[in-house]
Amino acid sequence: MCGITGWIDWNVDLTTQADTIEKMTETLSLRGPDATGTWLSPHCALGHRRLSVMDPANGAQPMIRPANSADSHDCILVYNGELYNALELRKQLEGLGYRFRTTCDTEVLLLAYVEWGPECVEKLNGIFAFAVWQTAEEKLFMARDRLGVKPLFYRPEVGRFMFGSEPKAILAHPEVPAEIDAEGLAELFVVGPARTPGHGIWRNFYELKPGHCLQYDRNGMRIFSYWKLESADHEEDVSQTAEKVRELLQDTVERQLISDVPICTLLSGGLDSSALTALAVNYYKTTNQGRVHTFSVDYVDNDKHFHAHDFQPNSDAPWIKRMHEYLNTVHHPIQFDTPELVSALEAAVLAKDTPGMADIDASLYLFCREIKKEATVAISGEAADEIFGGYPWFHREDALQAETFPWSLATGLRSSLLSPELKEKLRPQEYLADRYAQAVAEVPTLDGEDETRRRMRRMSYLNITRFMPTLLDRKDRMSMAVGLEVRVPFCDHRLVEYVWNIPWEIKSAGTREKGILRKSLEGILPDDVLYRKKSPYPKTHNPNYLSAVRSLLLERLDDPNCPLLPLINADKIRELALTSDASSHLPWFGQLMSGPQLFAYLLQMDFWLRHYKVKLAL
Template sequence: MCGITGFIQWSGDLTQDSQLLVKMTESLAHRGPDGSGTWISNPCAFGHRRLSVIDPENGAQPMIIHQEEEVYAIVYNGELYNAAELKDELVRRGHRFNTKCDTEVLLVSYIEWGPECLERLNGIFAFAIWDSVREQVFLARDRVGVKPLFYSYIDGTLVFGSEPKALLQHPKVEPVVGAEGLAEVFIIGPARTPGHGVYKDISELRPGMAMIFNREGLRKYTYWKLESKPHEDDADQTASFLRELLRDTVERQLVSDVPVCSLLSGGLDSSALSSLAVDYYKRTGQGQVHTYSVDYVDNNKHFKSHSFQPGADAPWIKRMHEELGTYHHWIEFDTPELVEALDVSTQKRDLPGMADVDASLLLFCREIKKGATVAISGEAADEIFGGYPWFHREEMLNSGTFPWSVAPDMRAGLLSAEIRDWIKPLEYLGDRYSDAVAEVPKLDGETGQQAKMRIMSYLNITRFMPTLLDRKDRMSMGVGLEVRVPYTDHRLIDYVWNIPWSIKTTGDREKGILRKALEGVLPDDVLYRKKSPYPKTHNPNYLAAVKAQVLSILDDPSSPLLPLIDTARIREMASSPDASSNLPWFGQLMSGPQLFAYLAQVHFWLKEYNVSIR
């Protein structure tokens, strides 16, 4: 895994901009602590920071291949899980390889098949390739958006990078945010609209899309999307197919030349991956799997059950690591660390994010990095298989908006009257929801509840899931840790997308078909445990700390946050005795403490990035 950046312009001498390229590249040093490289050859400038995972000795980038008068260059962030099969086919077609790394496999695949190589790739990736034959740059992002790719197209210059911070180093890209950007921050969040970079001059290449830039201009196109078609397998056949597909996916993603570990929460998704990893390590003689879990000081004293987090994880983590015989690492954080990490996590995202959930994940990844370079994680199973409570509540299915945005009036009420009038938050939210629903690929003859569940699944896969993947990428790569997410394998998503809801809920349980597929892989008590999400702190000291932080911001007349919010409303909320850890002030996913932490993140972001609102 790595950080990539660069710019392309068809006029001028780019060699004069070598220091600019270095500056852009070094802004991504956290993503690639093991090496750095730049390459300039008019009209193209590429920069790369490397995290060594496969073939550490020979995988330096930018990687250049010369074939007589032809020149191909690549910067690549990601992992190909079918690199061995692709390499074998390319060798049969006459190609020779100088390294064992998948970067060369990807570049040679492009040389052989051109842009159509994307159809053959199984992996997570964002890359740019200079092609001297076609005189173009080809950029692409993986099917579901595990790896990020942002770009700006200004005055004929294309600037790109793994993170907005790299683009913001370029003099043509300014930290300006307009009405849409503010609506993304205050009303759409935590899920960002696909393709929206929040900053006026920055866009995101959407998952499953590619882009070609040549002298004629910029062209984007979709190479993969969800397709609706009848599901022919019964429940038993579906479970059997899923079991083998998930096993194949995990084993592909365990391939590495550096240590791999597993994140373990004691829930269905992470326990399944850990179990499959242990089985694979035993069969291949690779020794003991290391597992990691996260919690907070005194959380056991302050935990209160609610619908999104019905039970504590610790007993289940102990149950699973003892069952599997893993070497387990218990990681725990206290309130001061969590509060301090709010600013750092904002820097990693280049935007305000998911408050304490981001901050704790950043700290968690930092600790894991001390013992491992690669981890596997259970992200995306709930979006794909329908695990969240909002899949199972009629009021949320019929809300007419995103299920994580069910309190839009409350959200809008946090804004100042001037900002509400300018950005029209409720209208913006409604338009984005309508856009998303209009994209849903319908299935002939599917009506009523079936069609409703397909819409909910689509919203989760294309809107909410990318938010969690973005969070996982930024917080993990923020400390040079690669996290792989087996449930996002496109073969799995393609298949599960078309499983009827009646089969997905086999046994009248959320994610019932996944539970059925994992029978014999997990103990029954873990297999049928109620879902519990990534843990949050319940310590009242956290609420007190972030509330004090926000009140301090409100007392600072120079704060760039103040013109954007209704300060009297925020003060009222801060003084309320109900500003507790389980009060959903900011929709279903942001409690009182998270709201205050989020506002502190917005303040820090506006100030640190010198954001201009216009």
């Protein structure tokens, strides 16, 4: 993976702006620690940081395709991602007369664009965000993968356009202010740490939506969709459906195991990571590649402090041991203690450019940092719960009937945390209701479905388009902040398209969450693992963590210069922090973010406002 950035300007000669584009590019150095490159022309400047995965000796970017005839012109590409069908596309392009100078997928993508133009995106299987500048037409084309695994932000202005893999690249431009307006604050305080699709948080920043393309030239900007979920009748029975799911999953895992650098899997002992690891082990055996390396994360003394509840029914540790011994992997257990988690809260903000999922982000950052010492590419199980219906809110009547996002039911608590002035300006209940209505209006319905199927299709859509991007963004930003590429096989668009139309009674076959996935994996996983109750990404249960973040937050609130004070109801937050059951209330976001994570999120907000010197444009 890599980091990309660029700047189009019709009023400035960008060949005189080398220092600025180099500064913008350098902000992405952690995403691409292996090489750097820039390209400048009078009206376009491009920058690239490279993490070498395929053909490390070649594939430098920006990659230029020189004109080879009177009717063709230069194309310059910057690209972040991996194409899992690069070999097929390469053969197709060679059949059309193209000759390749490298073995990397970057050149495959560039020549695909030369041959097919914007329509090339429909042929791509992979995770990607890229931009191509066409010199003769003075036109920029950008695209993002179908599920939004790779990020791409942009900032349009009159006569000027900037983009980057992360907001920090755009913020590095000397004329771009670090500002946030009321809508950005609503995203952080009301929707966050999720984000409305396309929203860039920072003022006048946007994120190109998954499955979308963007063109920019002297006539302005045009955005269009090239992929979306489409509803259709499902004809297969349970057995046929399970067989198809297994076939698709095995194919995508094998495609994603191709790499010229060390690769590993993340193993929690749960269904999703165990399945991917088992498929990887089987593939390695058939291709004589040795043993698979696996990594797991846990926290000091978690075994002493863990208490089961609806959102986290059991501990991972025994199941991790069960699976790595069953599969005979080379296992690397990693543990963190409270001081490390607290100290990494700020690193997580710097990786994301905004507050995030608190210690859930921080622990992932630390985890990826340790993995990077042994591997460059990892396979992870993100997205299975969203597309197969694994989360508790798929199975709880209160969540199914709630007229809001089911991972964010504590709307009253959220509202009470805001200062009266900010609450009046943001109108949090109305803002959230509008965002929810917007999401529901997008759901592609299917004629003839009964109420149960319609309701579950709606729940699936909300999870795929609103919750899943939060976790994908988290995984990309925390991993790329340490130069680790993480691949997510469950986000293969072919698998997502197929599972989207599986009726709920088949999707939940056996009256179990992710029932059809479990059935498809029979014979691949042992039964006890196959039918283990779902448990989410582990968090610390050590009371020392609550004590640490609570004390730090109260200390910040006592600082009269605390930038949070005008935005929050400090008395309400102090009251929450000082109650004896501060850690016991239900999650205020997702499955994991309860009292300690609320306090840590506010700590991240305070750090973010200070570090980025954020100006409020209210």
